Amino acid sequence: MSNTAFIVTHVNPDWDALTASWLLSRFHPHTNHAQLVFVTAKNPPAEILNAAAAVVDVGLCYNPKTLRFDHHQEDFNENLSATGLVFKHLKATGIAKNYLNELAYIEPIVKLVNDIDMGVRGPESDFSFSLGIHALLSAERYRLSTTVDKENLFTEIARWAFGILDLLSEKMHHETKQRLALESKLVFRSADGRFCAARSTNDMTVFSSGAEVALIMSDGIKLANGAISFPITLSRAPGIKEPDIPQIVNNVLLVSNDDVPDSIRTEMQRWWQHPAGFYAGRGTPKAPCETPIALDFHALAKIIDKHWIR
Numbered sequence: 431m432s433n434t435a436f437i438v439t440h441v442n443p444d445w446d447a448l449t450a451s452w453l454l455s456r457f458h459p460h461t462n463h464a465q466l467v468f469v470t471a472k473n474p475p476a477e478i479l480n481a482a483a484a485v486v487d488v489g490l491c492y493n494p495k496t497l498r499f500d501h502h503q504e505d506f507n508e509n510l511s512a513t514g515l516v517f518k519h520l521k522a523t524g525i526a527k528n529y530l531n532e533l534a535y536i537e538p539i540v541k542l543v544n545d546i547d548m549g550v551r552g553p554e555s556d557f558s559f560s561l562g563i564h565a566l567l568s569a570e571r572y573r574l575s576t577t578v579d580k581e582n583l584f585t586e587i588a589r590w591a592f593g594i595l596d597l598l599s600e601k602m603h604h605e606t607k608q609r610l611a612l613e614s615k616l617v618f619r620s621a622d623g624r625f626c627a628a629r630s631t632n633d634m635t636v637f638s639s640g641a642e643v644a645l646i647m648s649d650g651i652k653l654a655n656g657a658i659s660f661p662i663t664l665s666r667a668p669g670i671k672e673p674d675i676p677q678i679v680n681n682v683l684l685v686s687n688d689d690v691p692d693s694i695r696t697e698m699q700r701w702w703q704h705p706a707g708f709y710a711g712r713g714t715p716k717a718p719c720e721t722p723i724a725l726d727f728h729a730l731a732k733i734i735d736k737h738w739i740r
């Protein structure tokens with residue numbers, strides 16, 4: 431055994447063991463990127479448990495002060511899994527506050543893992559077992575069991591799982607930052623809040639604020655001819671069937687010149703309209719344009735808002 435801090439969890443680790451270990455490994459300074467050691471749940475060696483910097487999902491002890499987070503004790507009455515307990519501790523102590531005060535952004539992962547470990551079933555757990563992280567862990571465990579030496583199997587499973595959790599956490603962190611920055615990027619919000627226009631962000635971020643239709647002008651991208659293009663997209667939120675986005679574009683194009691400046695009319699005439707009805711735009715990788723787009727973005731937003739009949 432090395433002298434460096436290590437985290438103990440159980441052999442054949444499930445997502446509860448893996449996520450609890452990952453939370454400590456990534457967010458607790460005493461177990462920062464600590465090695466994992468795997469023990470049996472039945473009669474784990476006391477000397478290993480005693481020497482561990484943290485013990486999760488095994489060991490029959492719950493004591494946050496010594497980083498012991500098991501929930502299998504007979505008299506245990508906190509309704510949380512090891513992952514839920516570690517997360518609660520990290521939030522309560524604020525020890526992870528350097529990591530975007532909040533940690534709130536990884537709460538969906540914690541909740542999924544915790545609920546499934548505690549036997550809660552619903553659409554989210556069904557999805558996770560069929561196509562989500564629980565399905566992937568089963569598949570990866572099987573694949574590794576046929577390709578990796580037995581003594582390395584659990585370490586390899588954990589390496590894989592930590593990679594998945596790092597990726598998801600990075601994505602959620604990024605989305606959270608985008609959401610927090612949205613206010614400063616909004617150019618227009620309709621009176622009913624159903625339509626928003628924003629610069630330098632993406633439509634999913636706008637939809638997360640409750641809008642159904644988003645007009646986005648992205649950061650500039652360099653075209654093949656060296657010119658800078660600022661892609662514009664008009665799209666509707668996923669999961670809704672209305673409105674038909676090309677219809678909104680055509681509504682604008684049908685009105686007289688007095689209402690719509692030439693620059694906007696010319697621009698919208700060149701937009702690519704997705705036949706499935708959820709998108710129109712120009713300058714994106716899917717619908718590239720050869721010349722920069724130059725128009726009054728706020729005026730464009732007002733015109734689109736006016737001609738989305740709702």
Ligand SMILES: [Mn+2]
Binds near residue numbers: 487501511512
């Ligand atoms: Mn558990």
